[in-house]
Amino acid sequence: MRTIPVEDAVELIPDGASIMMGGFMGVGTPERVVDELVRQGKRDLTVIANDTAMPGVGIGKLVNARLLRKAIVSHIGLNPETQRQMIAGEMEVELVPQGTLIERIRAGGFGLGGILTATGVGTVVEEGKRRIDVEGKDYLLETALKADFALVQAFLVDGVGNLTYVLTARNFNPVIAMAASTVIVEAEHVVPTGVIPPDQVMTPAPVVDYLIANG
C-alpha cells in the first residue's frame, strides 16, 4: 500500500474508466474521492455500485456533474436526476437485482466466472441470459463483474493496509475491494499497525494499492 494525496489518486483514473464504489444511499461512499473526481472533471465513467444515492450525495454528485456514461446499479429511485438522464438517453443505466449485483462482483473478485441464481428467472431480468437447470430447479447464469478501480471507504486502516468497516457503511466496500485492478481506500482513521486485531480485519492489506492521505 502507498499513501498518496487525493489529487494524485484521482489522477490515476483515466476518462472512460470503470469504477466500483462503496456506499448504500451514500452511506459508506468515499466522499473526498467523489469530490476530487468532480473537480478534475473525469468523463465517460462507468460506475458499478448499489445505487446512485441522491442528488448532491455520494455518486449523486457524479450524476449531477454528468461524469457517467453508464451506471450498473440496483436502485435509482431516490435520484430523480439519474432517472431523467436515463430517460433522456444521456446515461445508460443497467438495473441489476441487488443480491445478483453484489454476487457478480464477489464472483469477479473471487476468481469465478459467474454465479447461478434463481432471482430473475421468468422476469425481464432473464432477457439475453442462459437459464440452467440444476437438479430440477431453474437458475440464471449471471456473469462476474470486475472493474479498473475500486473506490473504498473504510473505518480503520493500519500501517500496512488492513481495513475494517463500521456498521451499515460496510455494504459493498469489502466486496469491491477484491474485484478491481487498482484499489484506492479512503479511511476515517489511520491507526498504528497492530491496533486492529487479526481476526477483526475485514479486508486483508495485500489487496489495497493506495490509501488517500489525511488532510
Add this chain to the structure above:
Amino acid sequence: MDAQTIIAKRIAQELRTGMLVNLGIGIPTLVANHLPPGVNVFFQSENGLIGTGPVPEPGMAQPRLTDAGGKPVTALPGACTFDSAMSFGLIRGGHVDMTVLGGLQVDQQGMLANWMIPGKMVPGMGGAMDLVTGAKRVVIAMQHSAKGRSKIVKLCNLPLTSVRPVDVVVTELAVITFPGGRATLQETAPGVSAQQVIDATEAELVVPQHVPQMPL
C-alpha cells in the same frame, strides 16, 4: 382506523418471536409499530443490519447506522452488521422467515409486480426480486385499489418481480391467500362484507362459505 393502519396491524399479527423479518419501504415499515406485546423479532435492513431499532432521538443519529433508504436508525442490543453479500445470502438462502413488501399489482395466481411502470416509474428493483424469490414467506401490504382500479388483477400487465407466488396479500378490505394457485378470500376487514371485496376486486376470488373478520 385508516387503511394503512389496518394493513400494518393485521400483518403484525403474523409475526412470531424469533423470526427474521425484512420490511420494505412504505406501508411495510409501519408493521414494526404494531408488534404484538411479548413478540420479539429480528428486523433485517438489507443494507447490512439485523436488529434494526427505532428512529434515533433528535441529535442522536449515527450517520453510519442507517436503513435501506439511507435514513438513520438505531440498533437494538444483540444487533449485528455485515456486508451486502452476507445480507443477500441471508435473503436468497432462505434464512429470512418473512418479508413484507409493497405491491403495484398482484394477480389471481399470486404473481407480484412491484418494481416498475414502463415509461413512468423506473426506480429499479433493489432487493425486491431477491426477497420475493428467497424469503420463506412473502406478505404483500398494499391498498386494495389505486385511482379506483383494483390492484388485485386477473393477470399482471406490469413486469413481474418474481415467478414465485406470494403467500398473502393484506389490504384495508381483505386478507387474500393463494392455495392451489387461486386467489382465495381468507378474511374481511371489520365492517366489510365478502360481496364488497368481490366488487372491489378484478381478480376472480374463491370465497369460502364462512369468511372470518380480520383480528386487529
